Amino acid sequence: MIREKVRVKSFKINDICVTGQSNQSILEVARDNNIEIPTMCYLEGLSCVGSCRMCIVEIQGSHEPTPACTAKIKEGMEVTTSSPQIEAARKMILSMMFSERSHTCSTCVANGDCELQNKSVELPLEHSQVPYLNQRFEIDASHKNFVNDPNRCILCTRCIRVCDEIEGAHALDLAGRGLNMRIIHDMDEPWADSQSCTSCGKCVYVCPTGALYEKDISEEEVIKKREIITELIKNRGK
Amino acid sequence: MSISTDDRYNTLEKSIKKLGYDKSSLIEILHSAQETFGYLGIDTLKFIASRLKLPYSKVYGVATFYNYFRLKPKGKHNVVVCLGTACYIKGSNKILENIERRYGIKAGETTSDEALSVLTARCFGSCSLAPVIVCDDVIKPKITLESSTREIEEMIK
């Protein structure tokens, strides 16, 4: 494999001059420079899939918003991380995440420690912009420690990636398409019967919502150890 | 029927081998498996996953993403008629036509009471037993117009 030479590139984010390495994404360089860009599916240490579109930014000369987590930096580019259009688009994206499944926070174990909920406070999204679909999916509570509730899943695929890339089990994947897409174990078998799952719990830690959670703990006790994965990867020297 | 005695798995194995056990040929293999079996059962998908050394969930995800793939026939029971060369020469098309007429549905369809799905496949790998139909996963060899309807009636009764 020919290694592409990593070069240093200079460009602007919100009129601030920044530099980064050519293999870095706009998001990484922004974070290095303490410029905040909201994210959802992104988790430091995992691969980037650009599935949620929360991190969209404007790049001068481009007609459409670009996800900062997957876009590599370019010399001389001018990036804007916030504008009325971008803010409106982010709100719409978030609103669609809420409407697709049923997010009744008051009855959810992740209440208070949910990235979806937190985002709606940060943006802020005061009210829903699209009607709720009120879909109903079956909950898988077969596993002795964990529960998979597709009704709260935002299909960020963090769980799939951590299981594949870090645990090396690839017990999870997406099945179906469109509105009916779901996280499944093996051949859509009950979690408890999954031959490939090692019950490590990493998927539960990284899930931004209450879709994957630990059994028998109350709302107050729920602590999602999302950073644990990032730390793990750093320690492995990846 | 166990995988080792089922000729359809030999046929499938051959097409996987022809593609060099290449992970990226998954979709092509799912196609030929559906042609061989009429649909993609869980055992078939697991077989493919282990031959290609792919995670179960990945194979299942791909198979459920495309509308073209059928994971199970809709009906409570199913009959798969082989339209491969050997069976065709021995009149399997007539057998299919007869079944279609009798139950008022076309191949790929399910009766309105969801009792029976009629599917077709291209060679189960049991050509010496042609013409062959498969009733709920059981191979019925050397079938005739009469015996085919008898077997189906037996199955759905």
Ligand code: SF4
């Ligand atoms: S518990 Fe671990 S092995 Fe099992 S699905 Fe979650 S991440 Fe994968």
Ligand code: SF4
């Ligand atoms: S279960 Fe959680 S981590 Fe997995 S895709 Fe859904 S929201 Fe994301």
Ligand code: FES
């Ligand atoms: S964080 Fe960039 S698309 Fe999800």
Ligand code: FES
């Ligand atoms: S042609 Fe029907 S089994 Fe081979």
